[in-house]
Amino acid sequence: MAAHAVATGGLFLVVAVMDRRHLPDQLRRFGGLSKHCPRLAVLALFLTLASLGQPGLGSFPAELFILTGTWGRFSVLTVVAASAIVLAAAYLLRWYQKLFTGPEGTYRKPDDLDSLESFLLSVPIALSLVMGFFPSWFMVPVRLWLEGKL
Structure with a gap:
């Protein structure tokens, strides 16, 4: 949850930066921002990938441990959870494409x-x-906290 909070908080900062430059009702008119804001595009891509749980980023170990740990006992729920990860990837990558690399x-x-x-x-x-x-x-x-030693 901490890794998700960090990545999601970063994505909210991206939206806040865009909102700071334009009125909130103009956010849906954005597109092709990577031409004008390359640093914002790179940092937003990194945070998007962090939110998706790419290897080497915070959400990956959590997703890996959850999916492998639940597979043996709750395989149907694990497949549902993995499907949700795929849907989240489609949504977030579409969001990034529309804002930064689209027309x-x-x-x-x-x-x-x-x-x-x-x-x-x-x-x-x-x-x-x-x-x-x-x-x-x-x-x-x-x-340690779960074992009562902390």
Whole structure:
């Protein structure tokens, strides 16, 4: 849940950055932003992939452990959960494609991220990388808490 919160929080920051540049009702008119906001596009892609649970990112170990741990006893539910992951991938990749790589929308051309926005979006990316490459740093305290030793 922590990895999901980090990735989703980062995606909300992406939307907040876009909202800051335009009125909220103009968000549906966005498209082709990667031409004008390449830093935003790269960071948004990273956060999208983190939310999808790509290997090396925070959500991957959690999804892997949940799916492999439930397969033996609840195989039907595991298939349903895996299907939900595929549907989420389709939704998030469509969202990214429409906003960043699709045809240009009808909006005022925005500026790319400033240094503060780049830093703020880099924080959840760094956390996701740490959670993905070093999941035991987060799992050991949880296991100790579950065993009543913490």
